[in-house]
Amino acid sequence: MNRRRPTALIADDEPLLRDELAALLADAWPELEVVAHARNGREAVERHAELRPDICFLDVQMPGVSGIEAARQIGPGAHLVFVTAFDQYALSAFDHGVLDYLVKPVEPRRLAQTVARLRERVQGTLPALATEALLAQLADDLKRRDADAVPPLRWIRATVGHALRLIPVEDVDFISADDKYTVIAWRDDDGKAAEALIATPLKQLLPQLDPLQFAQVHRSHVVNWSAVSHVTRAPNETAQVHIKGRKDVLPVSRSYLHLFKQM
Structure with missing residues (x-):
């Protein structure tokens, strides 16, 4: 039976x-x-x-x-x-x-x-x-x-040169972990690509970001959806995210491939 x-x-x-x-x-x-x-x-x-x-x-x-x-x-x-x-x-x-x-x-x-x-x-x-x-x-x-939810982060404090900058979160293209620091890739007042280092770990910063605006694509990378130019396939069932107006290419691990199935 x-x-x-x-x-x-x-x-x-x-x-x-x-x-x-x-x-x-x-x-x-x-x-x-x-x-x-x-x-x-x-x-x-x-x-x-x-x-x-x-x-x-x-x-x-x-x-x-x-x-x-x-x-x-x-x-x-x-x-x-x-x-x-x-x-x-x-x-x-x-x-x-x-x-x-x-x-x-x-x-x-x-x-x-x-x-x-x-x-x-x-x-x-x-x-x-x-x-x-x-x-x-x-x-x-x-x-x-x-x-008790805290509103999404609006500004990121970062030292750029000798000045303290308040970087609007919407101007951030992507955020990457880099050894002991976190890289903030953003657009300055003239719309030019810029970068800054902060001491806040990516793991601590991620929960403060708006999940509708930012997505983690790799354990070391978070991208602003509005900054994505296109996504290409890579070996071993992974992918790469290309950023508008930048030469930077971010890896997408297999765990996050589902985010791009319609692209």
Whole structure:
């Protein structure tokens, strides 16, 4: 007797990320059938009620109903996996042993670990785990984080020559880690390419940048979307970002290739 194929739903407000996760799952778990995609938490709840997939991959932050709120409504009706850019939520849920998590950008090795656990739960007919108290706490944590969120950085202080400059963030083309310093590549008052060094590490600067304006493309590089001229393919499934009016070419690591799938 053939066993029914396990089924899954993927909920994320970014279509490229939904497609990327579906492709990764196809490689990591060929038997798994992704039966639905959802653009937000409300759609995820509706599609789950309609199709009853075994597993729901839920992005934590989605417009309207968040992934956490959707998980509360789905409850024990499916095995839940959070997909998040925020480690603190993922780790909190995982530490309680209630649900699994994936951190963006999703890495194949980490996904393989998640798939191994999900296989045991689905094939072993273990009940889907859900604790309303924990999900409610995670929802409160997310609301508190949003309420406490600091507005994106507007100016970067940097020493240029013998003067202290306040560089408008919108004038920055890209930011790169360079040994003990961080390079700020920007446009001066005349629109000419300029560079400055600051002591603030890239890792510390990144959370202060507007995620709609800047994107990390490599562990050492962050680029302003408006400064991108074009992107070219490179060996070993990587790419290169070319900057408008500059000779600089930034490498794109495989973990961030999904950002450029429509380019």
